Amino acid sequence: MTDKKVAVITGAASGIGKAAALKFAREGYAVAVLDRSASVAELADSLRKGGGECLGFQGDVAVERDVKAFIGRVVAEYGRIDALNCNAGIVVVKPLEETTFEEFMIVSNVNIGGTFLLCKHVLPTMKAQRRGAIVNLGSVSGHVGQTEHAVYGATKGAVIAFTRAVAWEVADYGIRVNSVSPGSVDTPMLRSDIQLESTRTGLAFDVVKRNREAEQAFKRWAAPEEIAEAIYFLASDAASFITGSDLLVDCGWVAK
Ligand SMILES: NC(=O)c1ccc[n+]([C@@H]2O[C@H](COP(=O)([O-])OP(=O)(O)OC[C@H]3O[C@@H](n4cnc5c(N)ncnc54)[C@H](O)[C@@H]3O)[C@@H](O)[C@H]2O)c1
Numbered sequence: 001m002t003d004k005k006v007a008v009i010t011g012a013a014s015g016i017g018k019a020a021a022l023k024f025a026r027e028g029y030a031v032a033v034l035d036r037s038a039s040v041a042e043l044a045d046s047l048r049k050g051g052g053e054c055l056g057f058q059g060d061v062a063v064e065r066d067v068k069a070f071i072g073r074v075v076a077e078y079g080r081i082d083a084l085n086c087n088a089g090i091v092v093v094k095p096l097e098e099t100t101f102e103e104f105m106i107v108s109n110v111n112i113g114g115t116f117l118l119c120k121h122v123l124p125t126m127k128a129q130r131r132g133a134i135v136n137l138g139s140v141s142g143h144v145g146q147t148e149h150a151v152y153g154a155t156k157g158a159v160i161a162f163t164r165a166v167a168w169e170v171a172d173y174g175i176r177v178n179s180v181s182p183g184s185v186d187t188p189m190l191r192s193d194i195q196l197e198s199t200r201t202g203l204a205f206d207v208v209k210r211n212r213e214a215e216q217a218f219k220r221w222a223a224p225e226e227i228a229e230a231i232y233f234l235a236s237d238a239a240s241f242i243t244g245s246d247l248l249v250d251c252g253w254v255a256k
Contacts, residue, residue: 008118009084010114012034016227017035034088055078064117068121082235086137090107099151107155112155115162119177133175137156140253143157164246183216185222234247
């Protein structure tokens with residue numbers, strides 16, 4: 001059991017999820033982090049060495065057995081869950097006709113399936129507490145048509161629609177459910193995305209990078225920490241009147 005507030009964060013071994021885990025820890029939360037990468041244990045170790053409370057779990061958000069085991073351990077060890085941040089996600093960037101149905105299913109299973117499973121298994125605890133905040137990860141791809149991102153964009157649109165519906169379903173329990181839709185964020189996911197586009201088009205990596213930076217009004221990518229701030233805000237009591245919203249953190253991309 002812990003006296004601290006508890007944040008559950010998926011995809012925490014890298015990028016936005018890692019920045020979110022560090023932000024919640026800095027703000028005094030006990031953090032429970034899940035990732036399919038074994039390096040999630042290193043994050044948990046370093047947070048504990050820094051004096052924080054952290055439970056690390058290697059598992060797959062798209063496997064219900066893993067999600068149930070993870071949430072079961074969080075509840076057994078900490079006794080409560082104040083915030084859930086569903087970050088774990090993958091991308092496929094390809095022309096539609098070259099995308100296999102298997103790839104479609106894998107991206108769907110992780111991005112919307114994983115979000116569904118985490119929310120499903122965290123809600124009983126939040127309902128019993130009559131308190132909690134969920135922040136899911138959308139994307140500008142769920143708002144605008146992005147070439148060769150049809151499958152990814154469809155899963156992110158699904159996350160945004162799912163978030164709205166769950167917000168209404170659990171409002172009577174004092175639980176808020178929102179999403180954050182980032183523009184381009186400098187993480188390993190985006191860099192591999194740029195590398196693929198560079199290989200396919202024959203354009204230099206830096207050229208593709210500059211083109212993708214120009215989609216933001218400030219002509220740069222976000223740092224993962226800038227998205228973590230928005231996630232933390234939506235999970236905090238400062239956002240007490242916000243539910244069912246999608247917060248664009250895209251530096252004007254969708255506003256154009
Ligand atoms: N980077 C961007 O530009 C950007 C933009 C918009 C939205 N997003 C979204 O933000 C989220 C985080 O992306 P990121 O850029 O930090 O990516 P990232 O690749 O740096 O990190 C994603 C993490 O999720 C983990 N993960 C992937 N599949 C998993 C699974 N099945 N089970 C458990 N863990 C899994 C990975 O191991 C990795 O640690 C994703 O949902 C992504 O779609 C990213």
